[in-house]
Amino acid sequence: SNVVGVMALVGSLTGVIAANSALNIQAPMSKESARSFHLVQVSANGLWDLQPAVNRMTELDRERVEEVRRCQQLLPAEQLVCNEQLDNWARNESIGQVSMEISHANGLIRATGQPSISAADMTKDPDLLDSFMKNLAANNEALFIVLEKTGFDQYRKIKAKAIQYEIPLGWEPWYGGDPIYFWGNSGRALMVQ
Numbered sequence: 001s002n003v004v005g006v007m008a009l010v011g012s013l014t015g016v017i018a019a020n021s022a023l024n025i026q027a028p029m030s031k032e033s034a035r036s037f038h039l040v041q042v043s044a045n046g047l048w049d050l051q052p053a054v055n056r057m058t059e060l061d062r063e064r065v066e067e068v069r070r071c072q073q074l075l076p077a078e079q080l081v082c083n084e085q086l087d088n089w090a091r092n093e094s095i096g097q098v099s100m101e102i103s104h105a106n107g108l109i110r111a112t113g114q115p116s117i118s119a120a121d122m123t124k125d126p127d128l129l130d131s132f133m134k135n136l137a138a139n140n141e142a143l144f145i146v147l148e149k150t151g152f153d154q155y156r157k158i159k160a161k162a163i164q165y166e167i168p169l170g171w172e173p174w175y176g177g178d179p180i181y182f183w184g185n186s187g188r189a190l191m192v193q
Helices: 002-025 051-072 076-087 119-124 126-138 149-164
Strands: 037-043 046-049 090-095 098-103 106-111 142-148 169-174 180-183
Touching: 037 051, 037 149, 046 119, 046 126, 046 149, 051 076, 051 090, 051 098, 051 106, 119 126, 119 149, 126 142, 126 149, 142 149, 149 169
Parallel strands: 037 142, 142 169
Antiparallel strands: 037 046, 090 098, 098 106, 106 180
């Protein structure tokens, strides 16, 4: 009976291992894109164009990197003082309806005020969304949406235009009012559909 029990256990473990092996073989396909993406935030109120703030944050980050390089070239005692000053380095700006903050530790952007294209404009004047999407297609950009749960109706309109203009589209669910952090100035890994 011990031999039969051991054989039954080995047989069931073999089945479990075989079933899990099949799952391990399957992996999502990944494709790198040569396109840059354009970041927007969408809610029931409409679409905020976040990309100008991201671009400005990138410019300011280059300024920060130059300071880091300058500090690295100093003698050890001077380097300590320079690094302390760098820890206090920070910039805050508003670009349109988007606020942007960057420091030596991280950067963040937050949609504020009225959207770049309101939900009412998407319905009453669809040419605004159409021209926005045409511009993305002309610049060969992909679109990435930070999507609040209230913005699904607007997302469907945007997705229809993205399909029309063959613009790759990605999205990530987001809580309204939360800032978008760019931790350690390393950016975000975004999945495009």
